[in-house]
Amino acid sequence: MKRVILILAFLCLAGPSAQAQAPDAAQLDRYADEAQKALGEQRYGDAARAYEKLRELSPQTAEVHAQLGLVYFQQNAFAKAVPSLRQALKLKPSLPNVDILLAMCLSELGQFQEALSGLRKGFRQSADVALRRSSGLQLQRAYTGLEQDGNAVEVALGLTRLYPEDPEILYHCGRLFANYAYLTTMKLSRVAPASLWMHQAAGEANESLGLYDAAVRDYRAALALDSKTTGLHFRIGRALMRSQKSKSEAEAQAARIEASKEFEQELRLDPTNANAGYELGELHRQAGDLDRARESFEMAVKHYPDFEEAQIGLARVLITLGKPEVALPHLRKAISLNPANEVSYYQLFLGYRALGNPAEQQKALAEFQRLHSLRARPDELLTFAPQEVTKQELDSAAEPR
Secondary structure (H helix, E strand, O other): OOOHHHHHHHHHHOOHHHHOOOOOHHHHHHHHHHHHHHHHOOOHHHHHHHHHHHHHHOOOOHHHHHHHHHHHHHOOOHHHHHHHHHHHHHHOOOOOOHHHHHHHHHHHOOOHHHHHHHHHHHHHHOOOHHHHHHHHHHHHHHHHHOOOHHHHHHHHHHHHHHOOOOHHHHHHHHHHHHHHHHHHHHHHHHHOOOOHHHHHHHHHHHHHOOOHHHHHHHHHHHHHHOOOOOOHHHHHHHHHHHHHHHOOHHHHHHHHHHHHHHHHHHHHHOOOOHHHHHHHHHHHHHHOOHHHHHHHHHHHHHHOOOOHHHHHHHHHHHHHOOOHHHHHHHHHHHHHHOOOOHHHHHHHHHHHHHHOOHHHHHHHHHHHHHHHHHOOOHHHOOOOOOOOOOOOOOOOOOOOO
């Protein structure tokens, strides 16, 4: 965890007050200047030695103990920092931020229960951005160490709201969320091992691992317990579609037919399930049944207007049906939702070409080519969970001219 920035929160503790009980003001001034210069230059060893001299000369000056505690903290010498910070608070309880720094040291030493009060204060009350951030990370760590997982997740959610693009926070919170999900699932397996929800969780886990046949078995086991549960037929259909890559062409065709039936069954249970409507539309589109594909895609965008993939799928069908003017609004909607999707611009290129609009056609082509050149290789992408729906992709032979 980064600590150097915390210096700024505590520099105000040094200064004239350190000379209040000075037996030798000149000597105190010299060591104070050395200490602050070394601290500002992050020469913590030199700063520690200077503050230790100040402590010897003026042992009743709270600010000296506080600054020395800060230096030890920066050196990761938490066991040495704690007594210095305790002494500072004993001499002057009103010193700002020292109780928070003490709590962070205690947390680093694994003394989580004692640290909680100060960490809560730092995270919830501090106006200093760096101090609040560090307190939040330590508070999350303390709650985790005390096995108060719910409280740790609450802090993590707060951190991600306050610092939505902070890499360190995203990393620690991501680990926490993953661990919490695992622990919750393990608890589910203990309290209800044969439940619908356990079968569904097992199916999702198998699907994420690419074990699609096992996932289908788990989802069907869940349905056997309650045939009216929504979402399960969609998941079965999705797993069947994803299993195609490991099958022969005949087996893949059978899987697609079975998947279509599952999506249709899902829509009978829940006519508003846009995901099921979209997947069914995509199967119809790939099979060349454009009228049924259009109907399914239109159902998906009706219930979920911000469904980017469905907007693109519908536009593709409309262009193929010779209705490019009807397709364009759907592509513009998709682009407004995600301006970085090359598939949208490729379809826009096709739409303007069908309409005989060379100027807009060239603009769409140029943007497609720009995005296509920036596209990351698949092995550069981190994927921790399967996509909820099939992504729209370029046709294998697509090469605009």
